[in-house]
Amino acid sequence: MNNSQQRGGDRSAARRAELITIGRKLFADTSYDALSMDDIAQHAGVAKGLIYYYFKSKRGYYLAIIEDSVGDLVARAARHDDLPPVERVQRTVDGYLRYAEHHQAAYRAIISGGVGFDAEVHAIRDGVREAMMGTIAEGTYGHKDVPCLVRTALLGWLCSVEGVTLDWIGRRDLPRATVCALLVRTLGDTLRVIEDFEPSYPAPARRP
Template sequence: MLSSRRPSRAATSPRGDSKPPRQRLDLDARRAQLLALGLDLFSHRAYDDVSIDEVAQTASISKGLLYHYFPTKRDFYIAVIREAARELVERSLAVDDVPEPERLRTGLDAYLAYVERQGITYAAIFRGGIGSDAEVLAIIEETRSRFLEKLLAEAPVAERPPALRMALRGWIGFVEATSLDWIERHELDRTSLRDLLADLLPEVVRLAMVHGSAESAGAAGPAETPA
């Protein structure tokens, strides 16, 4: 005798399995998810090796939805670079609760930990990203300005001559250059590199103040001698 019951959909499914439903996120949460995904992808592979198809598939969304947030692959990449730079600055400067003698080393530890974890993305930021991309260069300058502002504010000096600003800017460039060399060669361990950078900064400040004071004295002109 034949059963009058209809087979269930699961029983008639040609594949016998089903895709999990896509997770619905609000706009901010979805954008944050995509940026985190992009950061992970671009931290391990170069720009040309990451496709929009792969990003959409990994995020379980359509390409159309991805393009709703980022109209082009370049827009997506720039947003990822901007987010990476923001995270680098925030992690490095989140040291206000650390006692002064260890504050610099703690900040450098956080900086180098980020460099170590996000090597390719860090290199993309400080080598200009896609060629000499103007937006990436603007992100670099903003990042440097944030660090310079913090260093100037916390410099243990009464005056801040132009030589100090220039010297601190140079130290920031030194940190960037040595970090890029480090992720390529790893000839020092992280602690040794941190200590090198930390020990150099007070000497940079000292020499800047010496030359800044000499410049100020020279600008004032020779002292008058009594008749």
């Protein structure tokens, strides 16, 4: 690849990233069906054909935005690996809630499955779950590879987190700190149940 091709590729990648950033803002609190491609192009200040050039369709554009949002969510979860386990869990859950609070439409799409039953969005959601379970397992046990029982229990807790978070962003009748403390406490209970079934996977000691 020559220098001009490299520069062209960089500009193209930057333009695509710029359109995704614009789309994340547009879809932050607006549902998929509420925005037409004409609306998106008008808000972005570009020709509609440019969006089709980079993403092929409105759905392709939306999936690219969701995937970018997921990357942000997962990065938030893994950001505190230098902290003690209990504090790391608290920061991870708080970051998760902050993301959902400020990107409500994207969060609902990720967790609820997108537009109708969308297999690709479901796959993205499953990837988020795996990343979150891996972060919790690594912070608790020092590694991500855990037995089926441990994984199943962590998945049950994470599904409850999703339900609580969806309810919370819909109602907003509790402070984020309270919701975070509730979810961290229930995770502690889950880890102690895991220890009952799998003594080789002990729960962290309770704080005095």
